[in-house]
Amino acid sequence: MEKIKIGVIGMGRIGKIHFENLKNQIENAEVVAVSDPNLKEDLGVPNMEALDLIQSGQVDAVVICSPTDTHADYISACAAAGKHVFCEKPHDLSISRVIETLEEINQAGVNLMLGFNRRFDPNFQKIRTLVQEGEIGDVHMLKITSRDPAPPSLEYLKSSGGMFLDMSIHDFDMARFIMGKEVEEVYAVAAAFVSDDVKEAGDYDTAVVTLKFEDGSMGVIDNSRKAVYGYDQRLEIFGSNGMAKVDNNKPDTHVLYNQHGAHGALPLNFFMERYTLSYQIEMRRFVESLTGGSQMPVSGFDGLQAMLIALAAQKSVMEKRPIRLKEIEDKVGILLY
Amino acid sequence: MEKIKIGVIGMGRIGKIHFENLKNQIENAEVVAVSDPNLKEDLGVPNMEALDLIQSGQVDAVVICSPTDTHADYISACAAAGKHVFCEKPHDLSISRVIETLEEINQAGVNLMLGFNRRFDPNFQKIRTLVQEGEIGDVHMLKITSRDPAPPSLEYLKSSGGMFLDMSIHDFDMARFIMGKEVEEVYAVAAAFVSDDVKEAGDYDTAVVTLKFEDGSMGVIDNSRKAVYGYDQRLEIFGSNGMAKVDNNKPDTHVLYNQHGAHGALPLNFFMERYTLSYQIEMRRFVESLTGGSQMPVSGFDGLQAMLIALAAQKSVMEKRPIRLKEIEDKVGILLY
Amino acid sequence: MEKIKIGVIGMGRIGKIHFENLKNQIENAEVVAVSDPNLKEDLGVPNMEALDLIQSGQVDAVVICSPTDTHADYISACAAAGKHVFCEKPHDLSISRVIETLEEINQAGVNLMLGFNRRFDPNFQKIRTLVQEGEIGDVHMLKITSRDPAPPSLEYLKSSGGMFLDMSIHDFDMARFIMGKEVEEVYAVAAAFVSDDVKEAGDYDTAVVTLKFEDGSMGVIDNSRKAVYGYDQRLEIFGSNGMAKVDNNKPDTHVLYNQHGAHGALPLNFFMERYTLSYQIEMRRFVESLTGGSQMPVSGFDGLQAMLIALAAQKSVMEKRPIRLKEIEDKVGILLY
Amino acid sequence: MEKIKIGVIGMGRIGKIHFENLKNQIENAEVVAVSDPNLKEDLGVPNMEALDLIQSGQVDAVVICSPTDTHADYISACAAAGKHVFCEKPHDLSISRVIETLEEINQAGVNLMLGFNRRFDPNFQKIRTLVQEGEIGDVHMLKITSRDPAPPSLEYLKSSGGMFLDMSIHDFDMARFIMGKEVEEVYAVAAAFVSDDVKEAGDYDTAVVTLKFEDGSMGVIDNSRKAVYGYDQRLEIFGSNGMAKVDNNKPDTHVLYNQHGAHGALPLNFFMERYTLSYQIEMRRFVESLTGGSQMPVSGFDGLQAMLIALAAQKSVMEKRPIRLKEIEDKVGILLY
Incomplete structure (x- = not known):
């Protein structure tokens, strides 16, 4: 089976958790790129600019773990690029910006999962x-x-x-x-x-x-x-x-x-x-929803x-x-x- | 040591608990009279009219376990007769009546303990x-x-x-x-x-x-x-x-x-x-406050x-x-x- | 109903527990005598010689809480006097003495309960x-x-x-x-x-x-x-x-x-x-066995x-x-x- | 740092656990070969004859998870080839065979850890x-x-x-x-x-x-x-x-x-x-002992x-x-x- 190719934006504490889980615990996914200007280690995959990662033909889905104030822009970019998104909470601190990007996601026909891991x-x-x-x-x-x-x-x-x-x-x-x-x-x-x-x-x-x-x-x-x-x-x-x-x-x-x-x-x-x-299961459920074509377990509406x-x-x-x-x-x- | 002589008004479920505890568990008290028109058993002490019990020279203190709507009247009567009172909660459903009887208790210089057993x-x-x-x-x-x-x-x-x-x-x-x-x-x-x-x-x-x-x-x-x-x-x-x-x-x-x-x-x-x-300790503390002259552990103010x-x-x-x-x-x- | 009249021999720690339970917790029994040469308090019942207590016409059953080395002799005396016995463990340190007194109990047709309270x-x-x-x-x-x-x-x-x-x-x-x-x-x-x-x-x-x-x-x-x-x-x-x-x-x-x-x-x-x-229930079960004529819940054989x-x-x-x-x-x- | 190169013999239930842990959880080790005639899957590393694996120049240490009756022979072969050994319990059902192979291990100067994972x-x-x-x-x-x-x-x-x-x-x-x-x-x-x-x-x-x-x-x-x-x-x-x-x-x-x-x-x-x-920590401790030159946490003597x-x-x-x-x-x- 084809593996879902995933790019991870933001390699702080939570980004690293998702990276490790995608790498070691989840069969049907692989991380093909990360994006973090502060990342020092070589993780064996390219470290790209966030927008380049989103637009890369190598990437099927994007996991957003960068600071909150970047979430909405990256979601917009994912919608524009036709990429599925997993985004850490909160989506954005402005309700109107949240609604705006949810509309973009809807119109692009891509999936969005919010990171309510609990x-x-x-x-x-x-x-x-x-x-x-x-x-x-x-x-x-x-x-x-x-x-x-x-x-x-x-x-x-x-x-x-x-x-x-x-x-x-x-x-x-x-x-x-x-x-x-x-x-x-x-x-x-x-x-x-x-x-x-x-x-x-x-x-x-x-x-x-x-x-x-x-x-x-x-x-x-x-x-x-x-x-x-x-x-x-x-x-x-x-x-x-x-x-x-x-x-x-x-x-x-x-x-x-x-x-x-x-x-x-x-x-x-x-x-x-x-x-x-819960982080392991969360990411597994994200990938399963993508491979199985089923509904995201946590939606933008949530x-x-x-x-x-x-x-x-x-x-x-x-x-x-x-x-x-x-x-x-x-x-x-x-x-x- | 002289035992505190207690009259119990109302011999329903809770009245019986206090009666038994006073009889069997507490050294410094004895029940000398009860008052309950519906009481069938002979408990070995006289069963009197409530006001007679309150005014009886045999009684040092009164434990009120009768229906709520009688509490305030009996407390008043106890104050008038100079008797200490233990009263089951609630004191009365009318705040003004509660305040009125608390004043009577204060002026009579007797003690009142409310039955917050927990x-x-x-x-x-x-x-x-x-x-x-x-x-x-x-x-x-x-x-x-x-x-x-x-x-x-x-x-x-x-x-x-x-x-x-x-x-x-x-x-x-x-x-x-x-x-x-x-x-x-x-x-x-x-x-x-x-x-x-x-x-x-x-x-x-x-x-x-x-x-x-x-x-x-x-x-x-x-x-x-x-x-x-x-x-x-x-x-x-x-x-x-x-x-x-x-x-x-x-x-x-x-x-x-x-x-x-x-x-x-x-x-x-x-x-x-x-x-x-808690019922045993509550009644023991009531009696101890009477014999020791200390403050009631639960007051009318409470x-x-x-x-x-x-x-x-x-x-x-x-x-x-x-x-x-x-x-x-x-x-x-x-x-x- | 007639109350079982009980004499308690030995008013140490455990004797006092049984005395209080018989007095305060058990309806169908009353303590009519105790026996303890070292007892100082007045418990409201006569303090007699052990053998006098056993042989007293006032006593239906005897509760033995004296030192172990007196148990067998008192059990013998109870058998001779036709009195039911509750005896604290152990019955005796000599097996042959135990067997001997069990035979006496059997032949006298009285009941014996051993104090395995747990x-x-x-x-x-x-x-x-x-x-x-x-x-x-x-x-x-x-x-x-x-x-x-x-x-x-x-x-x-x-x-x-x-x-x-x-x-x-x-x-x-x-x-x-x-x-x-x-x-x-x-x-x-x-x-x-x-x-x-x-x-x-x-x-x-x-x-x-x-x-x-x-x-x-x-x-x-x-x-x-x-x-x-x-x-x-x-x-x-x-x-x-x-x-x-x-x-x-x-x-x-x-x-x-x-x-x-x-x-x-x-x-x-x-x-x-x-x-x-367990001490309360034990003594209640002893009294119930006597009043109900049922088998003792803990026997001499036990x-x-x-x-x-x-x-x-x-x-x-x-x-x-x-x-x-x-x-x-x-x-x-x-x-x- | 050089990774310890490990060969796993026996890919049953427990062999797979060690394989996954070595692959996903332990930084300083890598599995370079496995040996199991019944293994169907391609695990991304060669599947060799057990003795070939033991003697391979690619292998620093051997993890033995094959049936009990093969343990002693493989331990002997490891001693002969100068390879460190992790062996699932029991070492062997014959005490004399255990002692014999422990001597071989001692004389070869290699390390042996027994799999008491608990x-x-x-x-x-x-x-x-x-x-x-x-x-x-x-x-x-x-x-x-x-x-x-x-x-x-x-x-x-x-x-x-x-x-x-x-x-x-x-x-x-x-x-x-x-x-x-x-x-x-x-x-x-x-x-x-x-x-x-x-x-x-x-x-x-x-x-x-x-x-x-x-x-x-x-x-x-x-x-x-x-x-x-x-x-x-x-x-x-x-x-x-x-x-x-x-x-x-x-x-x-x-x-x-x-x-x-x-x-x-x-x-x-x-x-x-x-x-x-415990399986993860066990294998990590085995690898750490090899890289750190410290004593095995569970020895052949154990x-x-x-x-x-x-x-x-x-x-x-x-x-x-x-x-x-x-x-x-x-x-x-x-x-x-």
């Missing part, structure tokens, strides 16, 4: 399966705990779009994925407790977000930029037939009992360790919805009231679905 | 201790899950004051107890998902309540009237130094592994089993604050906006603290 | 139920971990009969109870690791005992006199349909996560806390079998070979079953 | 580290539970050398690894409970093995060829300072609570899933000791007595250490 984590997959199989019954409530081990640098914070668009957006996507329903209303409280950088950036580091889904069911997400005990990623789902939850993964299962207590390992820290497997929730959360904190997603949509004039 | 549960005590000892550091977030196994009868629901005043009020008290801080603002979403009776009573059975404390820290409570897997009572606290949580108590620790999975016991179901120990939060939650659901406790206080004109 | 613990009861209901299938292996928090005093050790007869005997009884089968062969290794007192007493403090049951299934018991993390009481059962295990009970369910790890509570420490409930296993274990350590129970039985000439 | 599992590594760091104190007791999900085929059983040499040998090595001490005496009971094939092969499928280490400390291993709930691999260590244990790894952390109970995932099943990571314990266990079952390892050693005349 959907492919075995824990969250299991919860989704339980929901789909009716084990939870009518779902009444979803609870997500999502805490980072430490806040990013001030520089990163300043261009991140804020906690909701940068960090909570994963949880907003997770909420839609697990529930299989759209969010209708958002209420959020937020504060800057853990970091002066966060305050300086005018951002939040701690939040509680209440979601109301289209059928009246509820969701609660709690976020923090700094859990001293590590990367805390848990989820619980509750409904008429029961409740299910998933806990953190740990590096080992040991418990030590001594005169001071019972002591076990902390959660895997950080996303590189916690979501190793990325857009998560952004709308993030914007509603931001607005809710500022205006101290619940915000209906429709208020955000109306403002940006979403027409295309 | 404070005495070893799990929640442990969390409170960890907070007090600084193990959590600056507390950023409190999370309480509190779900009943099944909704009460329609008849009960109609006179209950609604889910927030009847059920969530325990969690509102728990939030204040664990945090050692006052709540400033409340936002709630609620729905009736699980029971036609609940709908008919115009009540809710499922809710998410977001709390903002006076120092900006946050709390989230999620409630349901019906968890098919039993009585679900969990709590988590998160702060700058770490996170702690407590899980449900179970009847045994077994796990059975067979070809279908790993299977363990469900939580203890219902409050009689789950909070057996009861009032939990009610204000419940009323704010109710108002928040109806007006779809966050409600500051001050809005409620202003309306009822609380003056006395 | 059978009534909800965890172990659950395992027994799983075995009986076939959830384990054909049972292939039983594993018991039983460790004390600290060795007893030298004085106690000297008159204890040794670790197997004093401590492991509970586990030997548990093995028979869970399996519902007789032990046929015993192999034991043992050592004195944790205490100079133990060495001085010529005793062991650490052991592994392998059991072979009559149908070829296997058991392993590991014992220690000193687990610095507390009283460790676990059990696992394995068979053709699955495996089940029970863990220790803990004072609370908290887990604290900080930068050093995840920390939880230690097991309940010691038997007074761990087996509180006590004897556990002793035989203990003696076989002792012999196995000394002779460094597996010992068949029949070797012990042959020597003492057990005739009566 | 040593590299993060759970067991953690326990070893706790022991080494003194967290357990003086170790008194080691407990290993090791159960397969299903017995192998009759054909496999017949040439396997029996359960102790084929399956328990991993646990015997683990015992030595964790304790860092030699075993002195072995007592075993065993039976055939789960499979007619096992009976027909004259083998056992269920066993309890008691170990005595050189310092008197104890070990217990329980084995079964058939745990219907999956691959059960647990370990516990107990000593003067505390106890530590490790549990099974599971595919996810979900727990589902419904009206029937609390339900979680079964252990990873089978060794391919459970020990994925393999020999595990075999002696297995033979002692076999003898113990047959002769129904504890067997000192020295009895086995004397018979085979081990001289070389």
